[in-house]
Amino acid sequence: MAKGRGSASWSARAIVALMLVSVLVLQADYVQAATYTVGESNGWAFNAVGWPTGKHFKAGDVLVFNYNPRIHNVVAVDSGGYNNCKTPARARTYTSGKDRITLSKGQNFFICNFPGHCEAAMKIAVTAV
Numbered sequence: 001m002a003k004g005r006g007s008a009s010w011s012a013r014a015i016v017a018l019m020l021v022s023v024l025v026l027q028a029d030y031v032q033a034a035t036y037t038v039g040e041s042n043g044w045a046f047n048a049v050g051w052p053t054g055k056h057f058k059a060g061d062v063l064v065f066n067y068n069p070r071i072h073n074v075v076a077v078d079s080g081g082y083n084n085c086k087t088p089a090r091a092r093t094y095t096s097g098k099d100r101i102t103l104s105k106g107q108n109f110f111i112c113n114f115p116g117h118c119e120a121a122m123k124i125a126v127t128a129v
Contacts, residue, residue, distance in 0.1 A: 032058075032060075033058065033060040033061050033062060033102075034057075034058070034061045034062070035061070035062045035063075035064060035100075036055065036057070036061065036062070036063050036064065037064045037066065038051060038063050038064065038065050038066075038124065039051055039066075043065075043066040043067050044065040044066060044067040044072060044074060044112070044122070045067070045072075045122065046117070046120045046121060046122050047120070047121045047122075048121065048122055048123065048124055049121040049122075049123055049124060049125075050121075051124055052124055052125065052126050056129075057103055057126050057127065057128040057129070058103070058128055058129055059103055059104060059105035059106075059128045059129070060102060060103065060128075061102070061103045061128060062100050062101065062102050062103070063100070063101045063103065063110075063126070064098070064099070064100050065094065065098075065099040065100075065101065065110075066097065066098055067097055067112075068097060069095050069096060069097035071114065072097075072112045072114060072117065072122070073093055073094060073095050073112055073113060073114065074093070074094040074095075074099050074101070074110050074111075074112065075087050075091050075092070075093045075094070075110065075111050075112070075113045076091060076092045076094075076101065076108070076109070076110055077091050077109045077110065077111055078091075078109060079107065079109060081109065081111065082109035082110075082111060082123055082125055085111060085113075085118035085119050085123070087111075087113045093113070103126060103128040104128065105128055105129070106127065106128065107125065107126070107127050108125070108126045108127070108128060109123070109124075109125050109126075110123060110124050110125075110126075111123040
């Protein structure tokens with residue numbers, strides 16, 4: 001049975017359409033991502049530890065840390081760094097004063113590692129589903 005001229009063209013269009021739908025489905029999570037300003041109007045400051053309470057975070061959500069970079073920073077740490085207020089080797093340090101950090105699935109920990117700041121509860125733990 002001979003194929004008509006249009007069958008190859010239809011097949012190519014179907015593949016392109018499926019690829020487009022796949023890209024849109026993959027992008028759907030990012031479209032739904034929320035942006036949270038850590039500490040709201042107070043910004044990233046002392047006693048921030050309770051700020052995540054009652055909030056529901058998803059992987060891909062963005063945390064915005066606003067602060068004065070001359071006196072604070074943001075360091076992404078592991079649970080040990082969070083609990084002990086220590087900066088592990090190779091920890092990522094942010095210093096812009098307007099940092100935007102995308103949450104990974106699972107636990108995300110952040111501290112300020114200026115002397116005494118983490119100990120003054122300038123740290124947050126966020127779990128993203």
